[in-house]
Amino acid sequence: MQRIFHFTLVLLLSVVLVGCAANKKKAAADVEDSSVNVQSDSTLQGLSSDDSDSGQTLTTTDNTLDLDDPLGTRVIYFEFDSNALTPEAQRIVEAHAEYLARNPGMAVVLEGHGDERGTREYNLALGERRANAVADLFQMMGVMSDAVRSISYGEERPVAMEHDESAWSLNRRVEILY
C-alpha cells in the first residue's frame, strides 16, 4: 500500500510593488471586430456548392443582415488534426473570396487556431496550415496575395476554455478578419 507523504515548502516573496500592478501592459484585443458594411453592397453573389451555374443574386436591404449570408460568417471550423476545408467551410471561404476579388482595396487577416490537444508548437504549425488552406483558396479565386495575411496562434487563443470536444471543436478554426 502506497503511503503518500505530503511535504510542502513555501516561499513567500514579500515585496509587492504597486508600480508593478499599475504598469502591467494592457492586453490588446487582438481580434479587431470591424465588420464589413454589408449594407453598402446592394448586390451579392452567393455561391452554393449545389449551384452549377452562376447562382442567385442576393440583395440586402439597409436594415437587415441576412444571417444565411456566408459573407456574414467570419469563422470556419475544422476536423481534429486536419486543415482540410469542409464543404460548409468552402462555401463560406468562396463567398469571402468573391467579395475580396471584387473589392481590391479590402485587406483581410486570416487567423488560424487549433484545440489544446497535442503540443503547442505542433498546433502552431497546424493553425498556420489552416490559415493557408483558406489563403490558397482565396488566391485560386483571384484574390491578390497582398490583400491577405495569414497568422497562426496555435492553441494560444481559444474561444472556449473547457476540456471537452464541444470546446475543442470551437477552437479548431480560422477567423476571417477585415
Add this chain to the structure above:
Amino acid sequence: MTKMFIAGVLALVVGPLCVSVQALTIEITEGQETGMPIAVVPFQFQGQQRPSEDIRQIVSANLYRSGRFLSLAPDNFLRHPTSHDQVRFRDWRLIKAEALVIGRVKQVNDGYEVSFRLYDVYKQKQLAGYIFTVGSGSREIRQIAHRISDYIYEALTGVPGVFDTQIAYVTTEGSGNNKLYQLKVAQSDGHHDQTVLETSYPVLSPAWAPDGKHLAYVSFGDDKRGATIWLQNLYCQNCKREKLLEERVSSPAWSPDGRRLAVTLYRNGNSDIYIIEISTRRLRRLTKHPGIDTEASWSPNGRHLVFTSNRSGRPQIYRISAAGGRAERLTKVGRENLNASYSPDGKQLVMVTKQGNKYQIGVFYVDSRELEILTDPSAVESPTFSPNGAMIMFATQKGGKGVLVAVSADGERQNILRVHQGEVREPAWSSRKQ
C-alpha cells in the same frame, strides 16, 4: 556574477522594474520511502547575524526531493558534531544513517564562510569537504546550499547533481483579453524567480543555450505578424534582446556547440525545419516535406536531430542527420508521438505519446526502439530531461490549473511546482552552474 545577473535581467524586463510576486512553490509527493538514509547535521554558526537561509534544511530537502535519499530528522541525532574530531561513527550506525554531513557557517566581513564535510558512515571515511566564501544575500546562500547538495549527490551516486541549476518557464495569469504572460527564470527548487519578459502576447518554447547564459524563446509581437524567435543574454547588463529573423519562425533548439539553432520556418505554406547559423543568420533547409515538420531537437553529440512530422498521417518522431538527407521514422508504437528530446547520454528520448485517447509522457530507448510510459494519462506537454538525466520535468494540469512536475527517472519521487496565482508551463532546464 550574480549581481550582474540580477541587474541584467531586471534591465531587460519590458516595462518598469518589477519584482515578481509569482513565487514558484514546490511540493513533494512520493510513493515509497526509499533511498540512502543520510543525516545532515545542523550547521554550526559563528557570528552575530545568522544567514537568512537555513543551509542544512535546503541541502536536506534537495537530497530528499531527488528520490535517491531519505533525509533523517535531526531530532533523532544523538549528537550534533560540527567538526571532524567530534564525529563518532557509531552514533550514526545506530540510527542507520549511511552518509553523514556536518558543516559550519562563520560570519566574515560582508558575508559568510561556509564549510561542509561528507562521510561514508560504514567505511568511516570522509568523501568530500569544501569551504566557500559567500555574500550575505539570500540568493547566494541558497546557491551555496545547492552547490553543496550537488557535491554530496555526486559523491554518493556517481551522477552529477542538478540542484545548482536554473529552470526557465512561462506563467500565465488571467484569461481572455486580460491574460498576462511572464517568462521567468528560477533556481531549480523554484526560489528566487526573476522575470525575463512580461507581455500580453503568448510566450512559448523557452530554450537554454548550452552556455546557460542565453535564452531563446517564441513570442508574438503586436505587429500581427505571428510567432517569432527572440534571443536574450540574461547575463548582459546593457544588451537588448534580438529577433532571430524577420519572418515567422518558432520552435528553437540549440546545437550542442551553441552556434546554431534548429528552427521551424513557415514558408510557402509549409512548416519545415531549418538550421540557422547564429552569427551569420545563414539558413540551411533540413526537411523538404509538404507535411508539418517541427519540434526539432539535437542529439548530444550534434550529429542528429529528432523532430515531429505528420508526413505519415499523424504526428510521429523522425530522426535525420544534421548534415541532411533522408528522415527515418523512429516511433512505431502509439497513435501520435510529439515533442521529443534526448537524454544527456543520447540513449533515450522523452516525448509526449498518445496511446489511447489521452496524452502521456513516454521514454523511448533509441537502440531497442521500445517505448516506456512514465505517467498516467492526462494533459501533458513539453517534457525535458534534467541536465544529469536523472529526472524528467513536464507540464500538466492539476486541479484544473497548469503546473510543472519533476519526476525522478525511477518514478520514486514526484515534485509539483506551482505558482500561487495563475498557471505555469513550458519548462526548460539549464545545465550551467552559476
